[in-house]
Amino acid sequence: MELLKAILERRSVRSYTQEKVDHFILDGLIEAGRWAPTASNSQSWVFIVVDDSDLIVKLKSISPGIFCIPAFIIMICSNSEITTRNGAQGEILALMEVSMAAQNILLAAHAQGIGTCVVRSFHQKSAAMLLCCPKGILPELLIVGGYPDKKPSTPLRKKLDEIRYFNRWEIK
Amino acid sequence: MELLKAILERRSVRSYTQEKVDHFILDGLIEAGRWAPTASNSQSWVFIVVDDSDLIVKLKSISPGIFCIPAFIIMICSNSEITTRNGAQGEILALMEVSMAAQNILLAAHAQGIGTCVVRSFHQKSAAMLLCCPKGILPELLIVGGYPDKKPSTPLRKKLDEIRYFNRWEIK
Numbered sequence: 303m304e305l306l307k308a309i310l311e312r313r314s315v316r317s318y319t320q321e322k323v324d325h326f327i328l329d330g331l332i333e334a335g336r337w338a339p340t341a342s343n344s345q346s347w348v349f350i351v352v353d354d355s356d357l358i359v360k361l362k363s364i365s366p367g368i369f370c371i372p373a374f375i376i377m378i379c380s381n382s383e384i385t386t387r388n389g390a391q392g393e394i395l396a397l398m399e400v401s402m403a404a405q406n407i408l409l410a411a412h413a414q415g416i417g418t419c420v421v422r423s424f425h426q427k428s429a430a431m432l433l434c435c436p437k438g439i440l441p442e443l444l445i446v447g448g449y450p451d452k453k454p455s456t457p458l459r460k461k462l463d464e465i466r467y468f469n470r471w472e473i474k
Numbered sequence: 475m476e477l478l479k480a481i482l483e484r485r486s487v488r489s490y491t492q493e494k495v496d497h498f499i500l501d502g503l504i505e506a507g508r509w510a511p512t513a514s515n516s517q518s519w520v521f522i523v524v525d526d527s528d529l530i531v532k533l534k535s536i537s538p539g540i541f542c543i544p545a546f547i548i549m550i551c552s553n554s555e556i557t558t559r560n561g562a563q564g565e566i567l568a569l570m571e572v573s574m575a576a577q578n579i580l581l582a583a584h585a586q587g588i589g590t591c592v593v594r595s596f597h598q599k600s601a602a603m604l605l606c607c608p609k610g611i612l613p614e615l616l617i618v619g620g621y622p623d624k625k626p627s628t629p630l631r632k633k634l635d636e637i638r639y640f641n642r643w644e645i646k
Contacts, residue, residue: 401573
């Protein structure tokens with residue numbers, strides 16, 4: 303799929319069929335994620351791909367931000383052993399790295415006809431326990447996904463002129 | 475450009491020609507950024523595109539993370555008036571939104587032959603003052619860019635098997 307088409311057409315999808323997504327395709331999404339930039343090439347992320355039905359139900363039960371049963375959940379974690387090397391900004395940089403990898407994953411999924419939605423509203427400690435994360439592997443966000451059940455509508459966006467400035471902020 | 479090609483080939487570029495980038499093209503980058511997802515469609519970001527040579531030099535002087543004179547700098551800010559509506563998580567969600575918008579911008583730039591690099595190492599308060607940001611418009615990251623002077627090498631990346639798990643974390 304053409305890049306700009308993917309960027310402009312991708313929507314958050316919150317309703318999926320129960321069709322499973324092949325591991326081969328899911329690996330392709332992580333492959334896209336790992337090529338997002340990281341601070342000093344730190345690669346502080348870890349990706350846990352959940353497609354076990356029982357685990358998905360359990361993850362949903364501790365995630366107010368998940369509204370349906372997806373076909374898969376990708377939990378992106380930061381690795382504090384790595385992020386602490388970046389000093390006081392380490393935690394913020396880790397969040398940025400996770401988010402940029404997530405955006406690549408959303409786009410790559412859309413290009414494969416897979417719908418996704420980013421979820422931050424989940425109980426991070428419980429999710430870490432559920433997926434056996436050791437100390438230092440910190441769940442930062444979830445990407446829930448699957449083949450779309452219905453096509454979402456396009457959200458209203460502010461106009462470019464409202465949010466873009468040249469050279470300095472000014473009253474609009 | 476094809477999406478996966480853009481994702482896999484994009485590199486952080488840190489050396490640029492002094493050729494200016496048209497406002498039309500820069501607007502296209504912001505257009506890509508504003509279609510990244512935001513929490514509850516909050517659209518908490520503001521994009522300040524700097525291509526005034528004097529301002530670029532001044533921004534560089536307060537940014538240890540900028541190593542050369544780029545053709546432009548996009549300063550992405552969060553708007554605290556909006557982010558505080560998202561409660562305790564507002565600041566984290568804003569960082570994530572800014573980062574996901576940034577990733578779209580990096581990809582869209584690459585597709586146009588423009589090199590970019592994300593910079594978090596800059597003095598945020600000074601940058602806000604320099605670009606006349608009012609209280610509540612908080613600079614979160616810079617994207618520096620321009621037409622590449624030389625092609626960067628490919629950084630070493632961890633293998634997929636080292637960073638991807640299925641259903642639970644485990645010792646590798």
